[in-house]
Amino acid sequence: QQQVKQSPQSLIVQKGGISIINCAYENTAFDYFPWYQQFPGKGPALLIAIRPDVSEKKEGRFTISFNKSAKQFSLHIMDSQPGDSATYFCAASNQNNDMRFGAGTRLTVKP
Amino acid sequence: GAVVSQHPSWVICKSGTSVKIECRSLDFQATTMFWYRQFPKQSLMLMATSNEGSKATYEQGVEKDKFLINHASLTLSTLTVTSAHPEDSSFYICSVDGRRRGEQYFGPGTRLTVT
Numbered sequence: 001q002q003q004v005k006q007s008p009q010s011l012i013v014q015k016g017g018i019s020i021i022n023c024a025y026e027n028t029a030f031d032y033f034p035w036y037q038q039f040p041g042k043g044p045a046l047l048i049a050i051r052p053d054v055s056e057k058k059e060g061r062f063t064i065s066f067n068k069s070a071k072q073f074s075l076h077i078m079d080s081q082p083g084d085s086a087t088y089f090c091a092a093s094n095q096n097n098d099m100r101f102g103a104g105t106r107l108t109v110k111p
Numbered sequence: 112g113a114v115v116s117q118h119p120s121w122v123i124c125k126s127g128t129s130v131k132i133e134c135r136s137l138d139f140q141a142t143t144m145f146w147y148r149q150f151p152k153q154s155l156m157l158m159a160t161s162n163e164g165s166k167a168t169y170e171q172g173v174e175k176d177k178f179l180i181n182h183a184s185l186t187l188s189t190l191t192v193t194s195a196h197p198e199d200s201s202f203y204i205c206s207v208d209g210r211r212r213g214e215q216y217f218g219p220g221t222r223l224t225v226t
Contacts (some may be wrong), residue, residue: 029173031213032213032214034213034214042219042220043117043206044217046206046214046215047145049214051213089154094213095212097212097215098157099145099157099213099215100157104152104153
């Protein structure tokens with residue numbers, strides 16, 4: 001059973017555009033929601049994360065929007081660049097640090 | 112974040128042999144380490160949670176006798192794939208518990224190919 005649902009599976013954006021990736025969860029015990037960026041052949045790297053006491057967090061060009069009542073959160077990448085082309089995973093973890101990942105979104109930013 | 116290394120970065124072995132993968136936390140003492148498996152173009156699947164000085168907790172469907180985990184110290188955990196078969200070929204990634212609750216920092220991964 002997939003505990004974190006992520007969409008879209010793949011995304012193509014023009015350079016300078018906004019990339020938006022969405023995730024939804026069911027388990028209300030989750031209280032930490034990170035996004036990871038993974039390049040081919042590499043381990044995931046923590047990009048940005050949010051806890052449910054805030055609705056939005058911004059770090060540079062990356063913003064997480066969090067809707068606790070809807071149990072949804074999303075990643076927005078502003079001014080997308082070709083170097084952002086990678087696979088992005090949302091995740092959710094609980095107090096036991098039991099982390100579950102979304103299926104991933106393969107982002108391609110065209111120059 | 113924590114700096115995590117894995118060794119080897121890739122390994123090719125013959126079917127029936129055993130392979131050991133090391134995961135080291137280089138700048139942080141990690142009470143808990145995690146082992147994941149990732150098949151091509153798929154997500155990360157948690158295999159087991161490893162706590163220093165105690166037995167690992169395996170996820171449902173993961174054979175503990177096949178995937179031996181030893182968390183010998185606060186900076187080292189090892190995963191041994193015993194009697195490897197071609198279907199065990201995958202990308203194995205470890206992570207360590209971060210300083211703040213919920214955080215995990217991942218190693219660079221180990222590509223295992225079983226021929």
